[in-house]
Amino acid sequence: MKHWDILLSNQVDKKTFIDTILSGEIQGELSVFNMLSGILYSDISIQKLIEEEYQHDSIKATKEPHRNLRSFSSGERKKEFLKYCLKQNPDYIILDNPLDHLDQNSRIEVTIAIENISNSVRIIQLVNRTADLLSFITNKAIIKDNSFELKNINAIENNLFENDSYKIPIHKEIFNDRVLVKMNAISVSYDEKPIIDSLSWTIKQGEFWQLIGPNGSGKSTLLSLISGDNTKAYGQDIELFGRKKGSGESIWEIKKQIGIFNTSMTDLFNKSYSLEEMILSGFFDSIGLYTKPTTLQRRIVAQWLEVIEMSHLKNKIFNRLSVGQQRVALITRAVIKHPPLLILDEPVEGLDDHNVAMVIQLINTIRKETNITILFVSHRVEPNLSPNFVLELTPSQTGSKGVIKHHLGTEIK
Numbered sequence: 001m002k003h004w005d006i007l008l009s010n011q012v013d014k015k016t017f018i019d020t021i022l023s024g025e026i027q028g029e030l031s032v033f034n035m036l037s038g039i040l041y042s043d044i045s046i047q048k049l050i051e052e053e054y055q056h057d058s059i060k061a062t063k064e065p066h067r068n069l070r071s072f073s074s075g076e077r078k079k080e081f082l083k084y085c086l087k088q089n090p091d092y093i094i095l096d097n098p099l100d101h102l103d104q105n106s107r108i109e110v111t112i113a114i115e116n117i118s119n120s121v122r123i124i125q126l127v128n129r130t131a132d133l134l135s136f137i138t139n140k141a142i143i144k145d146n147s148f149e150l151k152n153i154n155a156i157e158n159n160l161f162e163n164d165s166y167k168i169p170i171h172k173e174i175f176n177d178r179v180l181v182k183m184n185a186i187s188v189s190y191d192e193k194p195i196i197d198s199l200s201w202t203i204k205q206g207e208f209w210q211l212i213g214p215n216g217s218g219k220s221t222l223l224s225l226i227s228g229d230n231t232k233a234y235g236q237d238i239e240l241f242g243r244k245k246g247s248g249e250s251i252w253e254i255k256k257q258i259g260i261f262n263t264s265m266t267d268l269f270n271k272s273y274s275l276e277e278m279i280l281s282g283f284f285d286s287i288g289l290y291t292k293p294t295t296l297q298r299r300i301v302a303q304w305l306e307v308i309e310m311s312h313l314k315n316k317i318f319n320r321l322s323v324g325q326q327r328v329a330l331i332t333r334a335v336i337k338h339p340p341l342l343i344l345d346e347p348v349e350g351l352d353d354h355n356v357a358m359v360i361q362l363i364n365t366i367r368k369e370t371n372i373t374i375l376f377v378s379h380r381v382e383p384n385l386s387p388n389f390v391l392e393l394t395p396s397q398t399g400s401k402g403v404i405k406h407h408l409g410t411e412i413k
């Protein structure tokens with residue numbers, strides 16, 4: 001059975017490419033799939049199924065009678081959805097970045113599951129990162145543009161972003177030891193299922209943290225306790241930016257102190273905004289620009305556009321930027337108000353190797369040139385990022401325990 005493993009550049013209009021295959025109109029070597037019935041395994045189809053379950057108040061994807069897909073963590077959703085796709089008995093399955101959002105163990109589990117189904121279903125795997133190519137698939141190709149032409153994978157040029165850092169420094173602030181977040185013996189459970197068990201965590205100004213843990217271990221839950229979005233924070237011993245949680249603070253006061261990027265927010269924006277407007281909206285914590293920006297705010301954006309080398313794209317419609325440029329712009333949007341805390345939830349997910357390098361360079365510039373505390377979540381070890389500390393969540397019967405380590409692995413007592 002002939003499978004395909006295809007490396008896609010972010011330049012490729014992936015949706016159109018997938019639609020062309022599924023509608024049986026693809027040209028060239030993939031045209032053998034035109035007479036077959038295929039199914040798409042992707043984050044978008046997972047999202048669609050979640051909406052369907054929600055609208056019809058039904059449970060389609062999972063065996064558990066009272067649990068819809070929405071209540072699973074992103075990693076758990078992927079595993080459930082793979083099983084659901086296979087139940088439809090397709091001739092072939094298009095796997096769109098199947099390993100994204102998965103922790104190391106789940107990556108191995110899903111890779112084995114894919115290899116197991118490869119005897120009965122043809123596979124077309126689409127990935128953005130070279131590291132995600134599957135060794136058992138021998139037919140490999142790269143597609144670089146919207147001609148959708150399959151090229152020999154050996155022809156991958158080393159086109160990584162080459163500059164060491166962005167050129168214009170941002171003003172460094174005097175380092176202080178201010179405590180931004182202090183959690184003392186936090187425990188969270190959902191429907192009596194313990195998720196986090198007695199976790200204590202202190203984050204200070206200027207630190208660089210990575211949060212890791214298997215799928216479902218409570219990373220998003222923990223972030224939502226900080227960003228003020230989770231009612232479970234009440235009644236717990238949490239101090240945010242010098243104020244005890246539940247002491248009458250407003251959610252907006254907390255949001256002012258935090259810049260956030262996560263991959264799902266990308267879809268919330270009206271993408272007809274210009275690049276400049278998109279970044280300006282970061283001053284107002286709004287999904288859109290409803291307030292007239294000041295001259296100073298415009299000047300700061302102009303400065304940042306120089307930093308990220310996108311001044312010439314200032315008036316370009318956000319939607320028309322490359323995926324990597326959009327990602328850099330959204331992280332810049334999160335940082336524009338110079339928040340004490342920047343939360344980056346899987347900032348390089350879905351990017352190709354070139355764009356990953358571009359985003360990592362931006363994170364390193366923020367790290368080097370500002371006193372902003374960075375907290376990033378990623379399942380992958382990114383060799384070019386060096387956080388000071390790693391908080392690792394390890395699930396147990398009583399909920400996840402948190403262990404704090406130095407980046408290189410030594411545990412801090």
Ligand SMILES: Nc1ncnc2c1ncn2[C@@H]1O[C@H](COP(=O)(O)OP(=O)(O)OP(=O)(O)O)[C@@H](O)[C@H]1O
Nearest residue numbers: 071072073074075076190215216217218219220221
């Ligand atoms: N509102 C909710 N109701 C019930 N269970 C929930 C709710 N939100 C999260 N959970 C459960 O809590 C657990 C932790 O979820 P969370 O999203 O915090 O994990 P995570 O570490 O971010 O996972 P991933 O790496 O897969 O994104 C999961 O088992 C999830 O199913």
